[in-house]
Structure formats: structure tokens, C-alpha cells
Amino acid sequence: MSTTQTDDLSKLRTTADYQFGAGVGAALFPEDEDLEVKRSSSGRPQQVVADSGRLVTYGTDGRFTLGLEGGRRVAAALDAPAGRVVVGDESEPFVREGKNVFAKFVAAVGSEIRPGDEVAIVHEDGPILGVGRAELSADAMTDFDTGMAVMVREGADE
Secondary structure (H helix, E strand, C coil): CCHHHHHHHHHHHHHHHHHHCCCHHHHHCCCCCCCEEEECCCCCEEEEEECCEEEEEECCCCCEEECHHHHHHHHHHCCCCCCEEEECCCCHHHHHCCCCEEHHHEEEECCCCCCCCEEEEEECCCCEEEEEEECCCHHHHHHCCCCEEEEEEEECCC
């Protein structure tokens, strides 16, 4: 791994810790894994990809959007339900197809979740169903019976 890539991953780990919580950077971008950092034409890190799939896309706003593999790693690094929205059987097939999560189907959610946060969507039994952007706060997701809770970007079976 080049010095530039090592420096990039160190900075990306710091960003991940800030965005998702302490320790997530090391879980997303382990030191002992050979990760590919794809760059924009200006040389800015744009995507980080592992052998198992896309981990994150690094937006121009300085925030990550999660890929499915990145969502798995974030969920594994944090104590449930932090960093995730939990749904039951009735939502599973829809989320897997990439359809959005509605508030009435949210079984649990990390208390820190705010609108605009990247989240993993998981089944009550644990497996990841998708990743997306929270549209409501954690409190609103559990209180509301209507409205979109998470805009799903990628479903696990897409």
C-alpha cells in the first residue's frame, strides 16, 4: 500500500469515527486489509472498495454514503441498535428490493439517528437488508405511524 493510500485511509478512518462513532473507522477500513481507493479526476478519494464490495462513497460534502458491505461493517462495529434501523418480517422483502422503510414498520432504531444520517437497515434477527439515508429522527421513527423513515439506496438482493 502506498504512503498516499495509507494517509488517505487514516483520514477516512477519522471521518468514519466522527460520522458513525468511535471505533467504526477501524472496522470499516482495517489496517490489514488491502482496500482500493478510487479517486476523482482531481485526485480526491471518491470510493473505497474491498474484495467483498463497495464500503463507502466519499461525498463532496465530506460525508460517507454506505455500500452494503460498509453497512455490514458499521452494524458489526456498533452495539445494537446504534447506527441502524431495525425492521420485521413485513418489511424485509421490500427493503431487500431497495424500497423505502416507512415509520410504522420500524421496530427499533439507534437513539443517535438524525435526519440525513447514513444507516444500515437490519432485520430483527440480525441480517442486513439494505443501506440508506434516514429521513426522520430516531424519536420520530418510533412515534410516527406514517411517513418515510429511511430512503433505501441499496437493498441486499438488488
